[in-house]
Every structure is written in structure tokens, then in C-alpha cells.
Amino acid sequence: MNKKVxxxxxxxxxxxxxxxxxxxxxxxxxxxxxxxxxxxxxxxxIKNNHYLKDQQIIEIARLxxxxxxxxxxxxxxxxxxxSDTFIKSAKVTKKWLTNVYIEIEENRPLFYYDYDGKTVxxxxxxxxxxxxxxxxxxxxxxxxxxxxxxxxxxxxxNILTRISEIEFKPNNVDxxxxxxxxxxxxxxxxxxxxxxxxxxxxxxxxxxPNKNGILYLDYGNNFEIIE
Numbered sequence: 001m002n003k004k005v006x007x008x009x010x011x012x013x014x015x016x017x018x019x020x021x022x023x024x025x026x027x028x029x030x031x032x033x034x035x036x037x038x039x040x041x042x043x044x045x046i047k048n049n050h051y052l053k054d055q056q057i058i059e060i061a062r063l064x065x066x067x068x069x070x071x072x073x074x075x076x077x078x079x080x081x082x083s084d085t086f087i088k089s090a091k092v093t094k095k096w097l098t099n100v101y102i103e104i105e106e107n108r109p110l111f112y113y114d115y116d117g118k119t120v121x122x123x124x125x126x127x128x129x130x131x132x133x134x135x136x137x138x139x140x141x142x143x144x145x146x147x148x149x150x151x152x153x154x155x156x157x158n159i160l161t162r163i164s165e166i167e168f169k170p171n172n173v174d175x176x177x178x179x180x181x182x183x184x185x186x187x188x189x190x191x192x193x194x195x196x197x198x199x200x201x202x203x204x205x206x207x208x209p210n211k212n213g214i215l216y217l218d219y220g221n222n223f224e225i226i227e
Contacts, residue, residue, distance in 0.1 A: 042098040050157075051106055051131065052086055060084045061092075061102065077102070085125060110152040111166065115139045122153050134163040134180075141168075144176045144192060151195040159198055177218055185212040187226075194218055 044063060046054045058064045061077045074092040081090035081104065088107040094100055107121045109131040115138065118126035124146070140148055152160075165181040169189075180188040180198070186205075190198060197204075197217040204221060213225040 043100070045099070045101045047101070047103045049104055049106060051108055052104075057081070057087075057102060057104065060087070063100070085127065086121070088122060109133045110149065110160070111136050120149060120152075124149050132161075134160065134166050136166045136168070138168050144168075147176075147192050148178070151192060154196065154199075156199050159201055162201070174218060187214045189214070189216045189218045191218045197221075 044054075044058060046057050049057060055064070061080050063072065063077070074094060077092045077100070078090045081087050081092075081102070086107050087104050089105040091103045092100065093103075107123050107125065109119045109121055109127075109129075111133050112119050112130055112135045113126070114135055116126070117128075119129055119131055119133065120126055155163075162183050163180050164183050167179045167181075169177050169179045171177060174191050176192045178190055180190065182188060182201075188198065188201065194217050201215075204215065204217075208215075208223050209225060211225050213223050216222040216224070
């Protein structure tokens with residue numbers, strides 16, 4: 001008769017070194033997560049703001065309550081910023097996790113419209129607040145109002161600050177003529193088609209007599225001295 005041979009039971013060797021490595025990795029991950037969740041935004045840099053102060057922008061972005069978590073996403077911050085009337089666009093980037101860079105394009109004020117007592121912004125929005133911008137003295141017809149706002153938005157800042165008053169002055173020849181009263185004592189006529197010439201105002205003055213006068217930029221570059 002064949003005798004059954006009982007199989008020998010073998011003990012599996014526990015690899016404590018692998019367990020320690022696994023636990024070490026888990027521990028490092030936990031520590032890293034704790035570190036990240038406790039990491040805060042430490043520096044905020046703001047660029048291209050003129051009318052809005054840094055603190056106003058920080059408050060609009062909801063970054064004023066320190067300490068601020070780094071998990072505020074850039075897209076969410078941009079969304080908060082562009083929801084404000086005075087911000088046209090915003091770009092938010094993060095560097096080294098704790099540094100936030102905010103670059104904005106302001107929906108800046110262009111002119112005060114005396115007709116309805118409102119300040120008109122770059123996108124055409126009207127607000128009650130008054131700013132140091134040119135005053136449009138009279139009503140601009142609907143036919144040219146939108147184009148006028150767009151053209152005002154193309155003026156360089158250094159030109160815009162030199163304009164004190166604007167009057168809509170159509171005549172029999174030109175129904176979209178405007179008269180600009182400049183802070184230096186000169187007057188400038190333009191129309192919608194020649195509006196861009198205003199950005200060359202300073203260079204045009206260099207070739208004119210050093211006297212106050214009327215510059216006709218609606219047709220040509222004629223200059224009439226005011227006696």
C-alpha cells in the first residue's frame with residue numbers, strides 16, 4: 001500500500017522593508033498635503049491699474065482676508081475681477097505657489113456726458129461717479145454716439161488728459177463734426193473719420209506757430225491763429 005505523504009507547510013516571509021517603504025511614502029504624502037493646505041498666498045502684485053487702487057482690486061478679487069489659501073484658482077479670481085464694472089479684463093498668474101500676479105485692463109472713464117449727468121466708461125457703460133475726464137457739453141445724436149465712444153477709447157492717455165471740453169458741432173457740410181477745447185488754449189475740429197489724428201496732436205503742434213489757435217483736423221491740417 002502506498003503511504004500518503006503529507007505536504008510540508010512553508011511559512012511566508014514577511015518583507016518588513018517593503019512595508020516600511022510603503023508607510024514612509026504614505027507619511028510623506030500626508031505631510032505634503034498638510035503642507036500644501038497650510039500654504040498661503042504671501043505676495044500680490046498688480047499691474048496696469050490707474051483709477052482703481054491696489055487695495056480695491058484685492059478686495060474685488062476677494063484676496064483681502066489674510067491668510068489666503070493658495071487653492072484660490074486663477075480662473076475664479078479672474079471671474080471675480082471682471083464682474084466689476086470698472087474692470088474690462090484680467091489675467092491672473094501664480095508663481096512659486098505663493099505669489100499672485102494680477103494684470104488688468106481697466107474699463108476706464110472716457111468723458112463726462114453733461115446731457116444726462118453720467119460718466120461714460122470704455123465699454124459705453126454709464127456711472128454716476130465723476131472723474132477728471134473731458135466734459136461733453138451737449139447731446140450727440142444716436143447716429144454717431146456709439147462711434148464717438150469707440151473713437152474716444154482709442155485716444156492715448158496723454159492726449160485724453162489734455163482735452164477739457166468737447167462739443168458736438170455738425171454743420172451743413174459735415175453732420176459728425178466735433179470741437180475739442182484743449183487745456184493748452186487751442187481748439188481742434190475733427191469728425192469720426194479723422195478722429196485718429198488727435199493722437200498726433202503734439203507732433204502737429206511742433207510744426208505750428210507758438211500761438212493759440214484753431215486746428216482743423218476734420219479736413220486737412222489747417223491752423224487758424226486766434227488774435
